[in-house]
Amino acid sequence: LNGVAWSNGDSWKEMRRFALTNLRDFGMGKRACEDKIIEECQYLIEVFKKFQGEAFDTTQPVNCAVSNIICSIVYGSRFEYNDPEFKSLVDRTARIIRLSGSPSIQIFDMFPSLFKWTADRNEIHKIFSANKKQNQTIFSRLKETLNPQMCRGFVDAFLVRKQNLEESGITNSHFHNENLVMTVMHLFAAGTETTSTTLRWGLLLMAKYPKIQDEVQEELRRVIGDRQVQVADRKNLPFTDAVIHETQRLSSIVPTALPHKTTQDITFQGHFIEKGTTIFPFLTSVLHDPNEWERPHSFYPAHFLDKEKKFVKRDAFIPFSAGRRICLGESLARMELFLFFATLLQHFCFTPAPGVSEDELDLTPSVGLTLSPSPHKLCAVSCM
Numbered sequence: 001l002n003g004v005a006w007s008n009g010d011s012w013k014e015m016r017r018f019a020l021t022n023l024r025d026f027g028m029g030k031r032a033c034e035d036k037i038i039e040e041c042q043y044l045i046e047v048f049k050k051f052q053g054e055a056f057d058t059t060q061p062v063n064c065a066v067s068n069i070i071c072s073i074v075y076g077s078r079f080e081y082n083d084p085e086f087k088s089l090v091d092r093t094a095r096i097i098r099l100s101g102s103p104s105i106q107i108f109d110m111f112p113s114l115f116k117w118t119a120d121r122n123e124i125h126k127i128f129s130a131n132k133k134q135n136q137t138i139f140s141r142l143k144e145t146l147n148p149q150m151c152r153g154f155v156d157a158f159l160v161r162k163q164n165l166e167e168s169g170i171t172n173s174h175f176h177n178e179n180l181v182m183t184v185m186h187l188f189a190a191g192t193e194t195t196s197t198t199l200r201w202g203l204l205l206m207a208k209y210p211k212i213q214d215e216v217q218e219e220l221r222r223v224i225g226d227r228q229v230q231v232a233d234r235k236n237l238p239f240t241d242a243v244i245h246e247t248q249r250l251s252s253i254v255p256t257a258l259p260h261k262t263t264q265d266i267t268f269q270g271h272f273i274e275k276g277t278t279i280f281p282f283l284t285s286v287l288h289d290p291n292e293w294e295r296p297h298s299f300y301p302a303h304f305l306d307k308e309k310k311f312v313k314r315d316a317f318i319p320f321s322a323g324r325r326i327c328l329g330e331s332l333a334r335m336e337l338f339l340f341f342a343t344l345l346q347h348f349c350f351t352p353a354p355g356v357s358e359d360e361l362d363l364t365p366s367v368g369l370t371l372s373p374s375p376h377k378l379c380a381v382s383c384m
């Protein structure tokens with residue numbers, strides 16, 4: 001994909017298994033992570049408050065807040081939002097994701113041998129190398145203070161496993177430097193851009209549909225009041241939960257998932273597909289399927305509510321894809337979306353910039369590897 005190597009086969013299996021186990025060990029989907037997200041919410045609220053209700057672009061602060069969660073798990077610590085090393089990692093990653101959706105890169109992905117030398121691909125490679133170099137600097141710092149008895153995060157765990165394998169004479173394992181840097185960069189990108197983009201869609205939709213925003217805030221006031229929202233509250237906040245699910249459904253931010261390859265010849269819906277063919281699963285065709293959703297192209301949280309206004313799961317809700325390649329970070333993403341969104345809505349009312357009406361807020365996505373909101377500004381008016 002865009003000429004940057006992705007794991008496959010045995011290497012993918014080993015890296016996926018190792019990442020899943022370790023991400024869970026470092027808190028993914030658990031209480032430890034909940035505490036990290038709640039702490040990060042406070043930093044984000046402080047940044048939003050500084051704008052004192054004036055219009056601003058939510059991209060940078062939301063990116064930083066979300067990124068800090070995966071950074072804590074991967075590197076073992078969070079960064080200050082104005083740390084230049086962190087800012088450049090976050091900004092460069094966002095740029096790669098945007099460039100990956102440019103027409104020249106999309107054509108390259110389909111006909112790689114014909115479109116090797118596009119300007120966008122050169123830029124992607126330059127940015128990619130810079131991020132790789134910066135990660136290697138971070139790894140060197142972590143190596144200097146590595147304590148095998150007390151791993152701080154995924155990188156430490158990987159280095160310890162690599163060291164142990166080498167000490168037992170195994171030098172051809174998948175635990176080599178290239179897999180370390182690639183896996184860390186994939187976790188960083190996948191763990192930042194997706195969740196941050198979804199949250200920004202959520203805030204934009206709240207500004208566009210103030211009645212729905214009122215209903216979320218009314219539910220939060222009634223059920224939670226002033227205290228910090230926790231994961232355990234989700235079951236008592238069906239409307240808020242429905243709004244988050246509907247945001248993910250409508251925005252369908254990863255429309256074609258990641259490329260897969262058929263492992264055998266198959267016939268799918270009457271079409272013969274040869275073994276080894278690259279497949280892009282079109283998730284949007286399910287998330288916007290008129291046979292599955294009452295109002296496929298509208299923002300309609302009732303898709304996830306029954307007649308008693310209780311939350312209902314829907315089989316066609318697959319923003320994280322499905323099967324063996326399903327998103328590795330789903331539980332983390334769901335926890336982040338819920339805590340960040342509910343906490344922000346407890347503290348702020350989101351409105352369009354002065355002079356812009358709700359109708360004028362544009363929901364046309366900006367195309368990249370993910371579909372993100374087009375550039376816009378919002379006001380975060382304190383309501384606590």
Ligand code: HEM
Binds near residue numbers: 016186191192259333
């Ligand atoms: C709202 C947030 C997120 C969405 C919508 C999302 C969606 C997806 C989708 C659609 C895929 C491709 C699955 C396929 O190819 O069939 C994927 C893969 C992946 N996601 Fe997520 N994701 C999100 C958050 C995260 C987070 C927070 C992490 C951090 C750990 C993460 C890590 C990954 C990884 C590592 C893969 C590749 C898995 C593999 O190929 O084995 N994602 N995600």
